[in-house]
Structures are given as C-alpha cells and as structure tokens.
Amino acid sequence: MSDKSPVQYWYNTSTGQVEEGTERSSWTNRLGPYPTREAAERALDTAKQRNDSWEEEEADWRGHA
Structure with a gap:
C-alpha cells in the first residue's frame, strides 16, 4: 500500500491556469x-x-418555473 496521496488539481480563477x-x-x-x-x-x-x-431548482421550489 502506498503512503502517497493521489494528485489533486485546482483551477486558478485569477490566472486561468490549472495548479x-x-x-x-x-x-x-x-x-x-x-x-x-x-x-x-x-x-x-x-x-x-x-x-x-440550483437556480432552476429554487425557482421550482418557489413556484416560479
């Protein structure tokens, strides 16, 4: 079993780059x-x-579909 965690990725909204x-x-x-x-x-x-x-679900919940 490996102690290494899987690599994770993030999106930087400022630069538009993946980190x-x-x-x-x-x-x-x-x-x-x-x-x-x-x-x-x-x-x-x-x-x-x-x-x-989520906006559609909220509109449906409020009865504004």
Missing part, C-alpha cells in the same frame, strides 16, 4: 480540488452548470 499538488495559490482564487487535470480545466463550466441547476 496541481501542494504548491498552489491562495484559496481566494481557487476552485477545487478536482481528481484530474481535465476536470480542473472545466471548472468554470462545471460551476456554471451547477449554479444554473
């Missing part, structure tokens, strides 16, 4: 962690899809 491992920017500019570089690259799209879904 990996333990060296990363301030939490104020980061989305993640993500399990793969590709998932981190899609961070903004993923966040938009989730926000859109």
Whole structure:
C-alpha cells in the first residue's frame, strides 16, 4: 500500500491556469480540488452548470418555473 496521496488539481480563477499538488495559490482564487487535470480545466463550466441547476431548482421550489 502506498503512503502517497493521489494528485489533486485546482483551477486558478485569477490566472486561468490549472495548479496541481501542494504548491498552489491562495484559496481566494481557487476552485477545487478536482481528481484530474481535465476536470480542473472545466471548472468554470462545471460551476456554471451547477449554479444554473440550483437556480432552476429554487425557482421550482418557489413556484416560479
């Protein structure tokens, strides 16, 4: 069994770059962690899809669909 943790990836909203491992920017500019570089690259799209879904659910809950 390995003591090594899986590599995690973050998306830096300030630079638009993917960061990996333990060296990363301030939490104020980061989305993640993500399990793969590709998932981190899609961070903004993923966040938009989730926000859109939550807004639809809230509108349905409030009866404003």
